[in-house]
Amino acid sequence: MPPAHPFDDDKLKEECGVFGVVGLKDAANFVALGLHALQHRGQEAGGIVCHHPEHGFNNARRFGYVRDNFTKESLMKTLPGPLAIGHVRYSTAGSKGAAIRDVQPFFGEFSMGGAAIAHNGNITNADSLRKELIERGSIFQSSSDSECIIHLMARSLQRNIPERMEDALRRVEGAFSVVAMTRTKLIGVRDPHGVRPLVLGKLGEGWVLSSETCGLDIIGAEYLREIKPGEMVVITEDGGVESSFPFRPQPSKFCIFEHVYFSRPDSIIGGQSVYETRRQIGVELARENPVEADLVCAVPDSGTPAAIGFAHESGIPFGMGIIRNQYMGRTFIEPTEQIRNMGVRLKLNVNRSLIRGKRVILVDDSVVRGTTSRKIKEMILDAGAAEVHFRIASPPTAWPCFYGVDTPQRDKLLAATMTEDEMAEHLAVDSLKFISLDGLYRAVGEAQGRDSSCPQYCDACFSGEYPVVPADMMEKGFEMKAAE
Numbered sequence: 295m296p297p298a299h300p301f302d303d304d305k306l307k308e309e310c311g312v313f314g315v316v317g318l319k320d321a322a323n324f325v326a327l328g329l330h331a332l333q334h335r336g337q338e339a340g341g342i343v344c345h346h347p348e349h350g351f352n353n354a355r356r357f358g359y360v361r362d363n364f365t366k367e368s369l370m371k372t373l374p375g376p377l378a379i380g381h382v383r384y385s386t387a388g389s390k391g392a393a394i395r396d397v398q399p400f401f402g403e404f405s406m407g408g409a410a411i412a413h414n415g416n417i418t419n420a421d422s423l424r425k426e427l428i429e430r431g432s433i434f435q436s437s438s439d440s441e442c443i444i445h446l447m448a449r450s451l452q453r454n455i456p457e458r459m460e461d462a463l464r465r466v467e468g469a470f471s472v473v474a475m476t477r478t479k480l481i482g483v484r485d486p487h488g489v490r491p492l493v494l495g496k497l498g499e500g501w502v503l504s505s506e507t508c509g510l511d512i513i514g515a516e517y518l519r520e521i522k523p524g525e526m527v528v529i530t531e532d533g534g535v536e537s538s539f540p541f542r543p544q545p546s547k548f549c550i551f552e553h554v555y556f557s558r559p560d561s562i563i564g565g566q567s568v569y570e571t572r573r574q575i576g577v578e579l580a581r582e583n584p585v586e587a588d589l590v591c592a593v594p595d596s597g598t599p600a601a602i603g604f605a606h607e608s609g610i611p612f613g614m615g616i617i618r619n620q621y622m623g624r625t626f627i628e629p630t631e632q633i634r635n636m637g638v639r640l641k642l643n644v645n646r647s648l649i650r651g652k653r654v655i656l657v658d659d660s661v662v663r664g665t666t667s668r669k670i671k672e673m674i675l676d677a678g679a680a681e682v683h684f685r686i687a688s689p690p691t692a693w694p695c696f697y698g699v700d701t702p703q704r705d706k707l708l709a710a711t712m713t714e715d716e717m718a719e720h721l722a723v724d725s726l727k728f729i730s731l732d733g734l735y736r737a738v739g740e741a742q743g744r745d746s747s748c749p750q751y752c753d754a755c756f757s758g759e760y761p762v763v764p765a766d767m768m769e770k771g772f773e774m775k776a777a778e
């Protein structure tokens with residue numbers, strides 16, 4: 295794989311997307327399309343496992359984009375059958391830039407037949423589970439935390455695969471949205487807090503599971519509902535759907551950052567359009583942090599809906615002051631050092647005639663290390679802007695995520711070591727303001743803001759309040775925020 299583009303290094307990276315289909319001819323073709331729609335959730339690699347009554351299980355795992363691999367007729371012909379699951383990944387656990395053996399779905403052969411699993415999230419007690427499993431004889435094939443689930447299933451004494459999976463997942467802590475399959479069943483499970491998303495859809499006689507509703511849209515499937523926190527659904531080829539809640543109930547802690555950045559703006563979360571939520575974040579941001587200016591611009595594309603909301607609320611015109619080169623992704627031919635040093639300019643360009651002489655408000659979704667914000671500010675000033683004011687559509691990211699998102703170590707997060715004023719000084723901007731946690735909660739539909747006694751979402755990367763203790767990380771020396 296080409297090295298990550300410098301622009302990508304300054305964003306939190308979601309992790310994985312999962313997709314599954316049962317009851318449709320050549321299900322793998324639908325899975326490939328679904329994974330293509332979920333590509334924003336992981337660009338490093340993708341894989342599909344399928345089952346055909348005569349040809350058994352087959353799989354293909356590849357590095358790179360779905361469109362570059364799973365569009366080839368020669369490959370798709372090797373993936374027949376009415377049942378298939380798939381996975382796109384950006385590695386969160388396991389080695390970075392990893393081997394093909396780390397690419398999911400993972401497959402295990404059990405006495406009652408084979409099973410494959412695709413996992414989105416991160417297991418926070420994976421190190422201790424792995425150690426225990428290896429001591430008891432398990433032979434791991436990959437460095438991925440998700441493989442623990444297969445080995446735990448192998449050790450279970452239950453007589454069918456869904457029950458073995460329940461057994462295995464009861465031992466697992468952290469965040470998981472899992473799509474799995476047996477020879478005849480498609481299975482979807484969410485962890486008891488429901489940290490990562492998973493939705494259920496229907497297409498003709500077939501059933502579909504997807505990380506996001508945009509994966510249903512691309513194949514024309516109807517969105518039925520979200521899989522609930524702690525729910526397991528088992529769907530058979532003839533269309534039977536069984537739902538159960540095998541885990542001890544926990545308060546719901548859906549990742550609030552899905553609303554801000556990870557999910558696609560055309561997806562629906564909690565019955566609400568992600569685009570509309572982001573626009574509302576911009577409205578709240580403008581109410582909380584007004585500033586006199588001439589133009590509101592987005593840092594594209596993720597800042598755009600919030601910038602539109604900001605402009606609407608403030609009455610300051612919105613303009614496309616920064617243009618993104620859509621074709622400048624990770625597929626760029628291995629760049630030379632000289633080209634890499636051009637950094638953000640490879641991906642973003644300033645619309646000079648619009649910017650010149652103006653007091654500009656730049657709306658971005660988040661500030662992680664701050665390296666990109668600084669470069670963008672320089673580009674805007676070079677283009678002749680009179681002032682640059684940053685408005686950020688999330689609270690300061692001061693804590694790492696351990697639930698399936700790639701975050702730099704805490705000391706690399708700008709907000710972990712600096713106050714808002716210090717960050718503004720560091721970035722050398724005329725002003726820098728973030729939406730408050732309460733403002734973000736209002737924007738996602740919690741009219742009363744954040745319930746500090748039991749927050750309605752996971753917001754640990756902003757608040758430092760982790761809904762699941764990150765056991766492995768604490769073992770490695772991570773210190774949680776002291777109780778107030």
Ligand code: SF4
Nearest residue numbers: 549551695752754755
């Ligand atoms: S820590 Fe942040 S990114 Fe991670 S699950 Fe919680 S809200 Fe989402």
